[in-house]
Amino acid sequence: MRLLIVEDEKRLALSLAKGLTAEGYAVDVVHDGREGLHRATEGTYDLVILDIMLPGLNGYRVCAALRAAGHEVPILMLTAKDGEYDEAEGLDTGADDYLTKPFSYVVLVARIKALLRRRAQGGGGASPVQVHGDLKIDTAARRVFLADDEIALTAKEFAVLEQLAVRAGEVVSKAQMLEHVWDFAYEGDPNIVEVYISTLRRKLRAELIRTVRGVGYRLETEQR
Numbered sequence: 001m002r003l004l005i006v007e008d009e010k011r012l013a014l015s016l017a018k019g020l021t022a023e024g025y026a027v028d029v030v031h032d033g034r035e036g037l038h039r040a041t042e043g044t045y046d047l048v049i050l051d052i053m054l055p056g057l058n059g060y061r062v063c064a065a066l067r068a069a070g071h072e073v074p075i076l077m078l079t080a081k082d083g084e085y086d087e088a089e090g091l092d093t094g095a096d097d098y099l100t101k102p103f104s105y106v107v108l109v110a111r112i113k114a115l116l117r118r119r120a121q122g123g124g125g126a127s128p129v130q131v132h133g134d135l136k137i138d139t140a141a142r143r144v145f146l147a148d149d150e151i152a153l154t155a156k157e158f159a160v161l162e163q164l165a166v167r168a169g170e171v172v173s174k175a176q177m178l179e180h181v182w183d184f185a186y187e188g189d190p191n192i193v194e195v196y197i198s199t200l201r202r203k204l205r206a207e208l209i210r211t212v213r214g215v216g217y218r219l220e221t222e223q224r
Contacts, residue, residue: 008054047076
């Protein structure tokens with residue numbers, strides 16, 4: 001799952017990004033409303049965390065512009081205001097949820113998971129359960145089963161497998177994996193992808209994930 005944080009309080013934004021990355025999400029951060037609108041329009045995000053008080057364009061206008069353009073990505077609005085009018089205005093412009101600062105990080109994560117689950121179950125996205133032969137991946141509960149056994153995966157291992165599952169039968173390049181599982185600004189060793197693929201093969205079955213030499217990796221949809 002890939003999230004976009006649009007928040008001009010840089011310390012808060014980076015703190016949220018660090019925590020959500022540890023939860024297994026790929027997170028991009030921008031600090032300006034216009035840049036946030038551009039990034040949300042051009043990128044493929046599963047959810048946007050959007051502050052209201054932003055330079056450039058405020059959160060209300062960013063949200064309204066996204067909805068007017070037909071983008072259905074879930075939007076969780078953040079604000080230091082707590083008046084009923086502000087909440088109503090945020091929801092009227094198309095936001096899916098509203099959280100007042102200061103907020104509990106645990107509550108934020110719970111709201112994010114609820115919005116992602118609601119989107120999947122409501123037909124706005126793919127089914128939360130991916131089934132490929134005897135491999136079952138529950139993207140909402142973040143659980144993986146092989147035949148009758150549950151397989152324990154780390155957050156990053158799950159994120160890599162999820163990217164393969166949502167494109168099952170297609171080749172996912174190393175660059176695509178780095179962009180969606182890590183983030184667009186990742187500057188570490190790109191071979192980290194191979195390390196996680198190797199671990200998944202060991203925990204699952206080696207033949208489930210095929211290497212397409214020079215191109216990327218593919219989750220096999222037809223299993224013996």
